[in-house]
Structures are given as structure tokens and as C-alpha cells.
Amino acid sequence: MTGRLPNLSRRLTLETLERVPDGSGGYDESWIELGTLWAEVKAGTGKETASDYLTLSYVPYRITVRAAPPGDSRRPRSDQRFREGDRIFRILAVADAETDGRYLICYAREEEASA
Numbered sequence: 001m002t003g004r005l006p007n008l009s010r011r012l013t014l015e016t017l018e019r020v021p022d023g024s025g026g027y028d029e030s031w032i033e034l035g036t037l038w039a040e041v042k043a044g045t046g047k048e049t050a051s052d053y054l055t056l057s058y059v060p061y062r063i064t065v066r067a068a069p070p071g072d073s074r075r076p077r078s079d080q081r082f083r084e085g086d087r088i089f090r091i092l093a094v095a096d097a098e099t100d101g102r103y104l105i106c107y108a109r110e111e112e113a114s115a
Contacts, residue, residue: 006064006103008038012082012089014074031081034073039082040064041089061089063106064097076106088112 015031022028044060063082068075075094076082082089089108097103 006040006097008040008064008066010039010041010084012037012039012041012063012065012084014076014080015083016077016080031083034080037065037074037076037082041084058109061108061110063089063091063108064103065106067096067101067104076104081111082106082108 013036014034016034017029018032019027019029040063042062042064044062046057046059048057065076076091078091078093080091082091088111089106090111091106091108093107095105095107097105
């Protein structure tokens with residue numbers, strides 16, 4: 001963290017995807033709330049990729065939260081997401097912020113919510 005403590009001022013809900021058999025050989029998916037974490041959310045540099053028919057742009061985010069031990073439900077994983085109201089941040093990777101293990105950095109991408 002380079003000597004600066006993060007400003008954990010944003011309240012994010014950690015969610016995980018749950019798959020439940022639908023009785024017809026498939027499954028239904030729904031996001032289940034695991035709890036609330038206070039976080040610092042910082043936008044990175046936006047990127048754009050263009051082709052003949054499509055332009056894709058996105059902004060990566062660095063989301064810092066207090067660390068929790070591996071296996072604890074409060075420790076974010078790359079197959080989970082954060083929600084802040086209607087905003088959704090898909091977690092792409094998680095790493096220790098520094099050697100003393102007090103904080104985690106979650107690398108995320110904001111996604112559009114679908115009904």
C-alpha cells in the first residue's frame with residue numbers, strides 16, 4: 001500500500017453465484033449475498049478495442065478491502081462480484097495488497113446489470 005492506508009468509504013455487497021438444479025437436467029443461477037464489505041474503489045485507465053463491426057470499451061477497477069483468511073466467506077474470490085446499488089463489479093483476480101496481509105486488492109471490471 002506504499003505507506004498510505006486505504007480510504008474504505010464505499011459499502012459494497014459481496015455476492016457469489018449459486019447454481020440450483022431445475023429438475024429438468026439443467027440448473028438455475030442466482031446471485032447470493034455473502035455480506036457487506038467496506039472498500040476503496042479506484043478506476044483505472046479505460047481501454048478500447050475496435051473491429052469492423054464492434055467497439056468494446058471498459059474501465060478496470062482496483063477495489064481494496066480488509067483481508068480475511070483464505071476460506072472465510074468474507075474473502076473475495078475471482079468467481080464472485082461486488083454490488084453497489086445498481087452497479088456490479090465482476091472480480092477478475094484477488095491479491096494481497098502488501099506483505100503484512102491486512103488488505104486485499106480485487107481487480108474488477110464493471111458490468112451492466114441485467115434483469
